[in-house]
Amino acid sequence: SLVPRVQLNDGQSIPQLGFGVFKVDPDETQRIVRDALEVGYRHIDTARIYGNEEGVGRAIAESGIPREELYITTKLWNDDQGTQSVLDAFDRSLERLGLEYLDLYLIHWPTPARDRYVETWKAFEQLRETGRVRSIGVSNFLRHHLERLLDETDVVPVVDQIELHPAHQQPETTTFADEHGIRIEAWGPLGQGKYPLFELPEVTEAASAHGKTPAQVVIRWHLQRGHILFPKSNRRERMAENLDVFDFELTEAEVDAITGLEREGRVSAHPDEFN
Ligand code: NAD
Numbered sequence: 071s072l073v074p075r076v077q078l079n080d081g082q083s084i085p086q087l088g089f090g091v092f093k094v095d096p097d098e099t100q101r102i103v104r105d106a107l108e109v110g111y112r113h114i115d116t117a118r119i120y121g122n123e124e125g126v127g128r129a130i131a132e133s134g135i136p137r138e139e140l141y142i143t144t145k146l147w148n149d150d151q152g153t154q155s156v157l158d159a160f161d162r163s164l165e166r167l168g169l170e171y172l173d174l175y176l177i178h179w180p181t182p183a184r185d186r187y188v189e190t191w192k193a194f195e196q197l198r199e200t201g202r203v204r205s206i207g208v209s210n211f212l213r214h215h216l217e218r219l220l221d222e223t224d225v226v227p228v229v230d231q232i233e234l235h236p237a238h239q240q241p242e243t244t245t246f247a248d249e250h251g252i253r254i255e256a257w258g259p260l261g262q263g264k265y266p267l268f269e270l271p272e273v274t275e276a277a278s279a280h281g282k283t284p285a286q287v288v289i290r291w292h293l294q295r296g297h298i299l300f301p302k303s304n305r306r307e308r309m310a311e312n313l314d315v316f317d318f319e320l321t322e323a324e325v326d327a328i329t330g331l332e333r334e335g336r337v338s339a340h341p342d343e344f345n
Contacts, residue, residue: 071112072316076298078228079251082205084174085141086293087313088113088300090257091122098304099125100132105306107133110313115231115255115300117145117178118163127168142169145178145209146194148345151186156193164202172203176231180208180215181345187215188222195225207231209257210341213246220250231255234297236273236288236328237265237335256297260288264337272327280318289315291328 075083089111094102099122103114107129116126123144130140144167150159164172175194180187187208194206208219209231220226230247232240234256244254261267268274268284276287285301289312292299301312320328 071110073112073313076253076296078205078253079226080205080228082173082228084205084229084253084298085113086298087111087289087315088115088141088298089309090115090300090302091126092117092120092257092302094120094122094125094302094304096122096125100128102304103129104133106309107135109306109309111309112139113141113143113300115143116167117147117176118150118159119145119147119178123163123166127166131168137169141173142167143174143176144172145176146190148179148181148184151177151181151184151190153189153193156190157197160197160203171201174205174207174228175203176207176209176229177211179210179344180212180341182215182342183345188219191219191223191225195223198225205229207252207255209255210339210344211243212240212341213243215341216243216246216250216252226250227252229253229255229298231257233258233336233338234292235259235261235337236267236270236291236331237261237333238337239329239332241332254297256292256299258337259292259297259299259301260285261335262337265335270331272324272331276320276324276328279324280320282315282318283311285312286315287320287324288328290318290320291325294320294325295329
């Protein structure tokens with residue numbers, strides 16, 4: 071595979087570019103993930119709340135791809151935060167995925183109103199000890215959530231998966247993560263189609279200069295900024311397009327111009343308010 075692997079702080083590594091299945095219809099998931107695997111993806115990002123872990127599992131099983139060549143992430147939903155509920159939820163996710171071990175398990179949201187993410191993380195630490203999950207991380211944690219976790223627990227998350235695209239880059243959180251060896255996974259890397267990212271001149275000019283599409287330029291920007299990402303598409307030709315980004319490189323000026331598009335343009339929920 072052309073996809074580089076990124077080192078994590080626990081000695082494991084992860085393919086930097088993968089395929090996400092948020093909003094992929096459970097009835098279509100097996101077909102869509104089959105396409106993604108055929109096109110060449112080996113890293114799949116799902117979650118209990120997406121309702122499609124079983125479809126992901128069926129696509130993996132029928133693919134015949136050796137388990138160690140795949141990298142599978144799923145996430146603990148908010149109402150499963152706790153201790154015993156984490157252990158139970160993990161078992162059920164693994165069963166739905168049809169796997170003997172998971173590569174990466176994430177706390178999906180901090181949900182500060184529940185005040186359970188520290189307890190939940192301690193259960194994640196226990197799970198990792200069993201070897202049934204290789205790496206543990208968090209999602210939608212802002213700097214202050216990470217600070218509390220680092221203060222009150224032993225294991226540093228390998229990643230923080232946060233909303234990140236050119237209009238919303240979360241420098242406070244990413245700087246803190248960098249300083250503590252926590253890699254950033256960018257969700258909604260294409261802005262979820264919620265603003266005209268692919269029409270901005272900083273993107274279209276780089277696309278023309280390299281003979282690539284605006285989506286490929288944005289994916290390349292993420293890769294060159296060091297993010298792990300897994301753009302989503304139901305369409306096989308776009309899956310292939312989004313993976314075909316290893317034959318060109320943006321110049322430093324092109325990267326900087328896209329970085330300059332920051333405008334605190336969050337397109338989804340605020341982690342302090344979401345429960
Ligand atoms: P995304 O930014 O990947 O956007 C997906 C949309 O972009 C597609 O529906 C499609 O309309 C469009 N698109 C994709 N490829 C394209 C192309 N080549 N040309 C033109 N348009 C294209 O948004 P996402 O799916 O929300 O984010 C990616 C993944 O991140 C998800 O599938 C999921 O795995 C993860 N995620 C995690 C969280 C979280 O809370 N942790 C939240 C949202 C998403």
